[in-house]
Amino acid sequence: MLDSLRIFAKSWPGKIMGGFLLVGLAGFGINNVITSLGSNTVARVGDVEITSRDFLRDYQNQLNRVANQIGRMPTSEEAVSLGVPSMVIGDLAQNAALDQMANNYGLGVSEDRLSQILRRDPNFSGTLGNFDPTTFSDVLRRSGITESEYLENEAKSAQRQQLVLSLFGDTQLPEAASKLINRFIGDKRTIDYIVLNETNIDAPPAPTEDELAAYLKDHQSDYRTVETRAVKVIALSPDVLAASKTIDDAAISAEYERTKASLVKPETRTIEQVVLTDANLAQAFEDGKVAGTSFSDLVTENGLSATQLGTLTQAQINDADLGDAAFSLPEDGFAIIDGVAGKRAIHVSAIDVGGQTSLEDAKADIANKLALDEAKKEYATILDQIEEPACRLQAYW
Incomplete structure (x- = not known):
């Protein structure tokens, strides 16, 4: 398939198609861009949708790169002025267009190739420079993506690389562009400069009274007293008023009796996992599970350390296999399921079954809600008292 692509790319139709692809990736063909991120879709390229989650993840990554360059996190206004949102949308649109073309040509990535990409990624290397499963899990958790999402992203990236190399691999950089790049990188300048300060410049003579009077006359507007006013401000909002309410x-x-049917806490489970990249480790955990050996003993016996995933509801777990396994186990039970780099052992150390929230637990939230309800009514009354005289005064003038 790649040989066919290369032959096609060297033909005139292929070159024309490549030109159209470049123009499309430059910004055309991106329809239905939604400025509000409340929608799940922020842009659409052909049949591929760019979700708000994809945009926000890449947007935050780009902000982090800018922060590393300027030494601080840019504000939203600074990010817009730097063109960060449009840059992120452009990159995502480019990838979406390439993904569609790769799918049309039936390009794919084998599991062996994905395994090589995973093990060569320096972000997942341990102290010895080799792939470390614990580091891999920690990096993914901090990045907010699952193992399946990581593999899917890497597979698409490899497909795009195959496509680009097939279509444009033989393209030569123009000589003018090559010279410009070499000059930008290699040119040097020798600069002579002097520093002007009070040590090497003679102090000017003191102005005379006539010179001062003449200057004041010519710049009278610069020395006028600016009008000032003292203003008293009252912070008026439902939240401010609610703080003074006692329920x-x-x-x-x-209120608790009226709403207690909706005051239900979901079940949560405290989950940890160990990645079993070695087949012998996986077998040892399987044998230990059959023999009734506890999870902590198996971890200690095999010289491993468990990664804490936190106390989560099933809805908070993006990995469906992990969620199903964790919420089917009893407390202190563990199961062995598939992972990216082999098997992994999932352990549930604690279970909070949730259920009906007690009056004592819900008391503070209910009090705040009732106080805010009263404050909103009072806020509307006060606002009417302020606006009505102002309207009468405006009508008079």
Whole structure:
């Protein structure tokens, strides 16, 4: 398939198609761009949708790169002025267009190739420079992506690389562009300069009274007193008013009885995992599970350390296999499931079954809600008292 692509790319139709592809990637063909990130889709390229999650992840990564260059995190206004949002949308649109073309040509990546990419990634290397499963899990968790998402992204990246190399691999850089790049990188300048300060410049003579009077006359507007006014400001908002409200226990109890059907906590489980990249390790955990050996003992016996995934509801777990396995186990139980680099052992160390929230646990939230409800009513009344005289005054003038 790649040989066919290379032959096609060298033909006139292939060159024309490559030109159209470059123009498309430069910004055309991106339809239905949504400026509000409340929607799940921020842009569409052909049949491929760019989701708000993809945009926000790449946007944050780009902000981090800018922060490393300027020494601080840029504000939203600075990011817009630097063109960060449009740059992220452009990169995502470019990748989406290449992904569609790769799919049309049936390009793919084997599992062996994905394994090589995974093990050669320096971000996942341990102290000895080799692939470290624990580091791999930590990096993915901090990045907010699952193992399956990582593999899918790497597979698409490899497909795009195959496509670009097939279509443009033989393209020669123009001589003019090559010279410009070499000059930008290799040119040097020798600069002579002097520093001007009070040590090497004679102090000017003091102005005379006539010179001062003449200067003041010519610049009278610069020395006028600026009008100032003293202003008293009252912070008026429902939140400010709510802080002064006191809700009695009877009202809280009545509200609890009215809404307690909706006050239900979801079940949570404290989960940890160990990546078993070695087949012998996986077999040792399988044998230990059959023999009734505890998870902690198996971890200690095999010289491993468990990665804490946190206390989560099933809805908070993006990895469906992990969620199903964790929420089917009893407390202190563990299961062995498939992972990216082999098997992994999932252990549930604690279970909070959730259920009905008690009045004591819900009391503070209910009190805040009732106080805010009262404050909103009072806020509307005060606002009317302020706006009505202002409207009468405006009508008078």
